[in-house]
Amino acid sequence: MELTNYLYLAVILFALGATTVLLRRNAIVVFMGIELMLNATNLALVTFARMHGDITGQVLAFFVMVVAAAEVVVGLAIIVTIFRARRSASVDDANLLKS
Amino acid sequence: MNEFVAPEIDWMVLTPVLVVLGAGAVGVLVEAFVPARARRTTQLVLTLAALLASLVCVGLLWDRVTIDGFALVVDGTFLLTPFTLGVQAVVGVLAILGVLVIADRTRTGQDAFAPTAAAVPGTAYEDAAERAGLEQTEIFPLALFATGGMLLFPATDNLIVLFIALEVLSLPLYVLCATARRRRLLSQEAAFKYFLLGSFASALMLFGIALIYGFAGTVSLETVGYVLQHPNSTVLADMPELVLAGVLLVTVGLLFKIGAAPFHTWTPDVYQGAPTPVTAFMAACVKAAAIGAMVRVVFTLAAGLDEPLRADLEAALWVVAILTMLVGTVAGAVQTDVKRMLAYSSIAHAGFLVVAMVGFSEVGSAAVLFYVLAYGLATLGAFAVVTLVREQDRDGVVLGEATHLSQWAGLGRRSPWLAAAFSVFLLSMAGIPLTAGFIAKFEAFSAAVDAGAWPLAVLGVLASAVAVFFYVRLIVLMVLTPPVEDGEVLAAQAASDDGAPAEGGAGTLTAAREAVRASVVVVSSRGPAVVAITLCVVGVVLLGLLPGPVLDWAQQAATFRPIAP
Numbered sequence: 001m002e003l004t005n006y007l008y009l010a011v012i013l014f015a016l017g018a019t020t021v022l023l024r025r026n027a028i029v030v031f032m033g034i035e036l037m038l039n040a041t042n043l044a045l046v047t048f049a050r051m052h053g054d055i056t057g058q059v060l061a062f063f064v065m066v067v068a069a070a071e072v073v074v075g076l077a078i079i080v081t082i083f084r085a086r087r088s089a090s091v092d093d094a095n096l097l098k099s
Numbered sequence: 100m101n102e103f104v105a106p107e108i109d110w111m112v113l114t115p116v117l118v119v120l121g122a123g124a125v126g127v128l129v130e131a132f133v134p135a136r137a138r139r140t141t142q143l144v145l146t147l148a149a150l151l152a153s154l155v156c157v158g159l160l161w162d163r164v165t166i167d168g169f170a171l172v173v174d175g176t177f178l179l180t181p182f183t184l185g186v187q188a189v190v191g192v193l194a195i196l197g198v199l200v201i202a203d204r205t206r207t208g209q210d211a212f213a214p215t216a217a218a219v220p221g222t223a224y225e226d227a228a229e230r231a232g233l234e235q236t237e238i239f240p241l242a243l244f245a246t247g248g249m250l251l252f253p254a255t256d257n258l259i260v261l262f263i264a265l266e267v268l269s270l271p272l273y274v275l276c277a278t279a280r281r282r283r284l285l286s287q288e289a290a291f292k293y294f295l296l297g298s299f300a301s302a303l304m305l306f307g308i309a310l311i312y313g314f315a316g317t318v319s320l321e322t323v324g325y326v327l328q329h330p331n332s333t334v335l336a337d338m339p340e341l342v343l344a345g346v347l348l349v350t351v352g353l354l355f356k357i358g359a360a361p362f363h364t365w366t367p368d369v370y371q372g373a374p375t376p377v378t379a380f381m382a383a384c385v386k387a388a389a390i391g392a393m394v395r396v397v398f399t400l401a402a403g404l405d406e407p408l409r410a411d412l413e414a415a416l417w418v419v420a421i422l423t424m425l426v427g428t429v430a431g432a433v434q435t436d437v438k439r440m441l442a443y444s445s446i447a448h449a450g451f452l453v454v455a456m457v458g459f460s461e462v463g464s465a466a467v468l469f470y471v472l473a474y475g476l477a478t479l480g481a482f483a484v485v486t487l488v489r490e491q492d493r494d495g496v497v498l499g500e501a502t503h504l505s506q507w508a509g510l511g512r513r514s515p516w517l518a519a520a521f522s523v524f525l526l527s528m529a530g531i532p533l534t535a536g537f538i539a540k541f542e543a544f545s546a547a548v549d550a551g552a553w554p555l556a557v558l559g560v561l562a563s564a565v566a567v568f569f570y571v572r573l574i575v576l577m578v579l580t581p582p583v584e585d586g587e588v589l590a591a592q593a594a595s596d597d598g599a600p601a602e603g604g605a606g607t608l609t610a611a612r613e614a615v616r617a618s619v620v621v622v623s624s625r626g627p628a629v630v631a632i633t634l635c636v637v638g639v640v641l642l643g644l645l646p647g648p649v650l651d652w653a654q655q656a657a658t659f660r661p662i663a664p
Contacts, residue, residue, distance in 0.1 A: 014306055018303075034302050037302035037303075038302055038305065048312055048313035048316075052316035052334060056259075056316075060309075060312070060318065067266045070266065078287070078291055081216075085219050091295070094291055097367075
């Protein structure tokens with residue numbers, strides 16, 4: 001199978017993730033969109049690594065996984081605090097800060 | 100099987116970053132092992148010592164790096180240039196001042212942070228934690244980790260490390276934003292917005308890195324520059340669109356961090372909602388580190404791009420600069436909240452910084468260095484002043500910050516020194532002669548004129564002129580307007596706070612009910628914030644009167660390692 005197909009898939013997944021972030025209202029779903037973007041990037045990275053025949057891309061993918069895990073820790077903590085204080089995790093409900 | 104060959108590492112070159120990150124790790128252990136009453140002092144001493152040590156290391160490395168032109172570790176994964184050291188010095192100085200503001204407490208021993216940030220606002224658990232006198236001393240290690248990321252951010256030639264540094268810098272800040280003692284719902288909301296938008300921006304940046312890697316087959320910026328000039332040296336090198344998209348996405352990630360339009364929307368909300376000392380720290384240090392990284396990345400790549408692509412990149416910077424200056428000044432002029440106003444002013448400053456970058460010249464990077472120092476001192480000082488102007492209820496209990504502009508009326512009569520210091524910061528931000536801001540703006544705009552971007556410089560001067568209006572309006576308000584009788588104005592503010600769901604809990608929510616009865620008072624703190632404000636005033640005035648040595652230093656620092664043939 002042509003390697004570029006993996007790249008197309010990566011771009012489609014990334015676009016799906018970005019759309020999720022921009023359109024969905026639930027913070028958890030928005031967060032899942034961000035994770036999807038990161039993982040789409042991982043797919044692109046390993047594909048590029050395969051095309052170039054070097055492993056830097058694969059190493060980078062590992063780093064991304066670790067960072068994504070760290071981000072989940074901080075992100076879920078913040079979302080949970082917000083949810084406990086307001087009983088809602090909707091992005092639209094977080095609107096106290098406005099000029 | 101191949102044996103693992105340990106790389107040779109020049110540890111000395113790593114010290115500025117290592118000391119800070121190491122002290123952060125020690126700080127986490129301090130939380131676990133040092134008894135509660137000694138914890139705060141230990142953390143504070145550790146934090147300040149680590150930051151000072153890091154500055155000393157920068158000083159020790161200075162001669163070596165300026166003579167050799169660079170110092171690299173593990174094949175450029177960590178690359179010190181004089182410019183990097185310059186940014187690290189600026190970040191170090193600003194971080195020390197920021198930590199002083201963070202460490203400040205009122206006479207009753209209340210700092211700006213929640214006793215435990217995990218407690219739900221307005222619950223019995225929160226009250227119990229407050230009565231027990233709990234303190235969230237984790238603030239200090241978090242600030243150290245963020246500073247470590249900031250020191251690493253402009254010090255790498257490797258896109259992987261760039262991404263890691265971005266995350267190390269951002270993640271502690273997301274947490275810090277959520278820890279305010281008062282107006283906790285706003286604080287949590289700020290963290291929430293900062294986190295979602297911040298990780299969105301870093302995902303975009305990561306995809307940019309993937310595209311650049313796909314094009315060049317390497318994550319080293321310098322080699323990417325080489326590949327750009329020698330097409331056909333890699334499999335995909337015939338697709339320069341890939342690298343242009345990559346560079347643009349990476350730039351988006353960096354522009355988000357410096358708060359430039361159209362990626363600025365988080366700035367006012369986060370700056371307003373976060374605890375003010377954290378806002379001060381964030382506004383000054385993050386901007387310095389991020390603009391440093393941006394100069395490194397964009398300048399290195401621009402040197403490799405051919406003429407048409409370079410013109411595209413420059414056009415993108417033009418658009419960003421114009422938009423940012425416009426948004427910052429126009430929206431800043433209509434704000435009624437001090438913190439929001441300062442946030443918009445910091446957006447406008449991001450625009451001026453981008454103006455200095457157009458042309459990708461050494462003059463531009465020297466101007467950027469001087470500008471972030473001048474801007475950082477003024478902004479940090481201004482936010483430090485905001486932490487001291489508080490509301491007070493009938494019983495004399497000090498509440499949250501009085502951030503509504505009308506509450507600042509007559510501050511000059513109540514507390515002339517504080518008002519004078521704040522005026523100096525505002526005048527510097529406006530770019531009035533004899534302050535640091537004037538020299539900084541002059542340098543930035545002349546760098547743009549040198550690069551042939553005079554329309555940008557003209558727009559910059561116009562934007563500064565408009566900005567003068569709202570800075571001076573605030574000074575007039577403080578000095579000439581008589582203070583308003585207690586309670587009157589606050590009703591208006593309280594009305595705007597009413598959007599908060601669920602009330603109660605010792606004023607830790609949005610304090611709507613208390614605000615009606617509150618008067619404005621300047622708290623006398625236990626000292627650190629006053630020290631920080633004094634140092635900032637001295638810095639701003641000195642840089643304005645005798646900019647020579649620092650300008651020379653910036654010029655000396657503004658060199659990059661030339662791209663290898």
